[in-house]
Amino acid sequence: MSTLYRSTRDENAEPITASQAVLQGLSPDGGLYVPTKLTKINVALENLVSLTYQELAYQILQPFFSDYTAEELRNCINAAYADNFSTPVIAPVTYYAGNAYLELFHGPTIAFKDIALQLLPHLLTTAAKKNNSTKEIVILTATSGDTGKAAMAGFANVDKTQICVFYPKDGVSPIQEKQMVTQTGNNTHVIGITGNFDVAQTNVKNIFNNKTLVKKLADRGYQFSSANSINIGRLFPQIVYYFYAYGQLIKDKKIKCGQKVNFSVPTGNFGDILAGYFAKKLGLPINKLICASNKNNVLTDFFNEGVYDKKRPFYVTSSPSMDILVSSNLERLLFYISNEDAKTTADLMSQLNTTGQYSLTDLMKANLTDFAAGYASEEQTLAEIARVYSEENVAIDPHTAVASAVANQYKKATGDLTPMIVVSTASPYKFPQTVLSALGDSTSVSGLESVKLLHEKIKTPLPETVKKLFKATTIHNTVVTPEKMEQAVKQLLLKEN
Numbered sequence: 001m002s003t004l005y006r007s008t009r010d011e012n013a014e015p016i017t018a019s020q021a022v023l024q025g026l027s028p029d030g031g032l033y034v035p036t037k038l039t040k041i042n043v044a045l046e047n048l049v050s051l052t053y054q055e056l057a058y059q060i061l062q063p064f065f066s067d068y069t070a071e072e073l074r075n076c077i078n079a080a081y082a083d084n085f086s087t088p089v090i091a092p093v094t095y096y097a098g099n100a101y102l103e104l105f106h107g108p109t110i111a112f113k114d115i116a117l118q119l120l121p122h123l124l125t126t127a128a129k130k131n132n133s134t135k136e137i138v139i140l141t142a143t144s145g146d147t148g149k150a151a152m153a154g155f156a157n158v159d160k161t162q163i164c165v166f167y168p169k170d171g172v173s174p175i176q177e178k179q180m181v182t183q184t185g186n187n188t189h190v191i192g193i194t195g196n197f198d199v200a201q202t203n204v205k206n207i208f209n210n211k212t213l214v215k216k217l218a219d220r221g222y223q224f225s226s227a228n229s230i231n232i233g234r235l236f237p238q239i240v241y242y243f244y245a246y247g248q249l250i251k252d253k254k255i256k257c258g259q260k261v262n263f264s265v266p267t268g269n270f271g272d273i274l275a276g277y278f279a280k281k282l283g284l285p286i287n288k289l290i291c292a293s294n295k296n297n298v299l300t301d302f303f304n305e306g307v308y309d310k311k312r313p314f315y316v317t318s319s320p321s322m323d324i325l326v327s328s329n330l331e332r333l334l335f336y337i338s339n340e341d342a343k344t345t346a347d348l349m350s351q352l353n354t355t356g357q358y359s360l361t362d363l364m365k366a367n368l369t370d371f372a373a374g375y376a377s378e379e380q381t382l383a384e385i386a387r388v389y390s391e392e393n394v395a396i397d398p399h400t401a402v403a404s405a406v407a408n409q410y411k412k413a414t415g416d417l418t419p420m421i422v423v424s425t426a427s428p429y430k431f432p433q434t435v436l437s438a439l440g441d442s443t444s445v446s447g448l449e450s451v452k453l454l455h456e457k458i459k460t461p462l463p464e465t466v467k468k469l470f471k472a473t474t475i476h477n478t479v480v481t482p483e484k485m486e487q488a489v490k491q492l493l494l495k496e497n
């Protein structure tokens with residue numbers, strides 16, 4: 001049986017195949033692609049214990065990418081999850097501080113986006129071949145810090161692709177910036193902008209939707225695609241680790257097969273937690289998905305009040321990958337909680353665009369019971385890093401700390417004793433200054449100097465990719481204003497001024 005994809009905003013458009021949806025990224029009407037129907041997975045829960053990450057990935061992803069042959073999909077998966085990860089388990093679970101922690105930071109950029117972005121380039125280049133596309137694929141991406149580097153690490157030197165990353169010059173950590181500006185590869189381009197992530201993301205969407213530019217590029221043999229988490233090639237690979245974590249808890253005798261678990265997910269663009277929502281729809285016994293936000297708590301209000309209001313101050317926090325006011329993937333949730341009503345979804349998105357806010361219908365609110373939501377202030381985030389370190393001698397990164405703090409708030413407020421899995425999305429070495437200051441060792445040194453200090457303190461082995469950064473040289477140093485982003489793209493690809 002084959003799975004086709006349709007837009008969240010239009011019921012009448014002709015559905016397309018998975019490989020076409022991977023190539024296009026965004027639907028032409030501005031909506032996001034969702035499968036026309038979902039099937040339960042073929043793997044019995046008790047078998048989760050014995051499958052490798054790669055085999056489980058194949059079993060879960062095959063129905064979503066059903067126009068890929070078995071060989072094509074297996075090749076993509078085996079290339080993505082190999083010794084580019086520092087553990088053969090890919091996504092190990094550890095236990096401390098009263099929770100299970102699902103570690104998604106053992107890939108090349110030491111943050112969770114590697115899990116999807118090591119796979120996406122393979123899905124994309126395979127999709128191009130399958131659809132007889134002769135065009136060179138141009139990946140345009142706005143990043144709040146982690147996506148950009150992870151996308152470049154995935155796409156660097158991949159044949160017939162170009163990748164161009166925009167990042168907020170003052171909105172990412174020094175390590176994140178260092179990782180990006182030292183990126184090698186003859187097809188990688190990195191540009192800082194003097195604005196925040198939302199501006200970068202909005203302008204990237206505008207470039208995608210600029211028909212004149214798209215046509216001009218097509219004439220020169222280029223085709224845009226997206227590596228942001230709106231692409232189904234990024235979203236669905238994230239379902240795998242929810243199942244994989246569950247298998248590990250069974251194996252470690254923390255739960256019985258079939259028992260429900262909660263996941264606390266540090267959330268920004270709503271991709272990670274949406275994959276958890278799909279995991280539940282596919283049959284994983286999840287009680288609550290806890291949407292954990294930082295001080296930019298637009299999603300906390302969304303879940304608790306049924307109102308999405310982006311008209312609020314934007315804060316740069318210690319968990320920058322979650323500094324987002326417009327969470328793109330939420331549109332897919334709107335589609336499902338409206339019982340797959342494209343018109344309602346389109347109306348709400350248009351309200352958001354014109355008025356900066358929308359309110360859910362009563363039906364939609366009633367369909368939010370799979371979720372709980374909360375947020376951690378900056379003080380609470382730092383306090384959680386300190387608490388976990390002093391009680392358990394484990395240093396966690398600020399994003400993980402947000403999810404951990406919110407998980408504990410949730411347990412206290414509800415008395416819900418369902419086993420809790422906190423999704424741990426980055427290595428502490430990615431945010432050394434914040435972690436040091438949380439541990440009472442504030443330092444004025446930044447970047448790699450602070451990595452050294454943190455290493456001396458916590459003694460956790462330095463990942464190889466971090467060691468390499470010490471020797472890397474800066475290759476990219478362009479910074480433009482947000483208004484100049486389109487021009488920068490033209491300059492790059494069309495050599496136009």
Ligand SMILES: *Cc1c(COP(=O)(O)O)cnc(C)c1O
Nearest residue numbers: 146267268269270271272321425
């Ligand atoms: C991107 C990111 C998140 C947020 O994930 P979304 O899918 O955007 O909600 C959380 N933590 C880290 C470290 C990230 O890089």
